[in-house]
Amino acid sequence: MSRNAVAVGSLALPLLLSACAGQSAEDTSVTVFAAASLRAPFTELADAYEARNPGTAVELSFAGSSDLATQLLEGAPADVFASADTRSMVGLSEASLLQGEPVVFATNHLEIAVPPGNPASITSFVDLADDAVKTVVCAERVPCGAATAALEELIGVSLAPVSKESSVTDVLGKVTSGEADAGLVYATDVLAAGDAVEGITVPEAASVLSTYPLAVLADTEENEAARAFVTYITGDVGRTVLEAAGFGAP
Structure with a gap:
């Protein structure tokens, strides 16, 4: 064998090993179904998690919790589910689609969002x-x-909304576009919207907290990565980001 052949072979080996390592890393992808109200903090956390774990991709899908739960019940593939209520999670548990018990990682409450200047006073x-x-x-x-609905019952007031939306982000969109005088959204959505809306506190809302549970799905093909991401969300970094976004402690 010539010296040139040995040199080419020596160069090829590390290149081959590098290619194999890259191929393996690309295979790790965690799909997370999350409530629409979690868009801002989960996007930030997913970006930070990917930066700390090169080769692991976090794919996020946001929608109303009940819509996401329906998709999962109908066979949609995902590794982690983060809901804005326990009801949606219970349905998945009863269908044996979860690994173990869900972990509550945050709370939230409603607030009134109005356009800047509060035209309807x-x-x-x-x-x-x-x-x-x-x-x-x-x-x-x-x-x-x-x-x-729980807040209406608590306060003793029945509303006659001009529309009922499938997610809290859709409600916020109606307010920011000027199609509505007011919308009931989460306090975290008002905070995330910045100057696009003004928030009006509802004192009674503190008694109607929304509880957010998180779970790994039973049929995940990325069990280790899914569990690691859940641990990250429920750990110190996740807690800090969620608190900054306005979410309450579990």
Whole structure:
């Protein structure tokens, strides 16, 4: 064998090993189904997690919790589910689609979002029942809608919304676009929207907390990576990011 042949072979070996290592790393991908209200903190956490774990990709899918649960019940592939309520998670547990018990990692509460300047002069939850006020809420099948119904019952006021949306982000969109005078969203959504909306606190909302559970799905093909991501979310880094986004402690 010539010296040139040996040299080529010596160069080829590390290149081959490097290619194999890259191929292996690309195979690690964690698909996370998460409630729409988690978009900002989970996007930040996913980016940070990928930076700390080269070769692991976190694919995020956001929607209303009940819609995501329905997709999972119908066979949609995912590794982790983060819900904005326990009801959606219970349905998956009863269908044996979860690994172990879900972990509660955050809480949230409703707040009134109004356009900048508050054109309709909303000051309280009761004002939303005025026929002249165009109010938008979540459909009752999704967590923010169930919380709205509980708040109506607690305060003793029935709302007549102009529309019921499938996610809290859709409600916020109606307010920021000027299609609604007010919308019931989570306090975290008001914070994330910045100057696009103004928030009006509902004191009674503190008694109607939304609880956020997180779980690894039973049929995941990335069990170790999925569990590692859940640990990251429930650990110190996750807690810090969630608190900064306005979420309450579990």
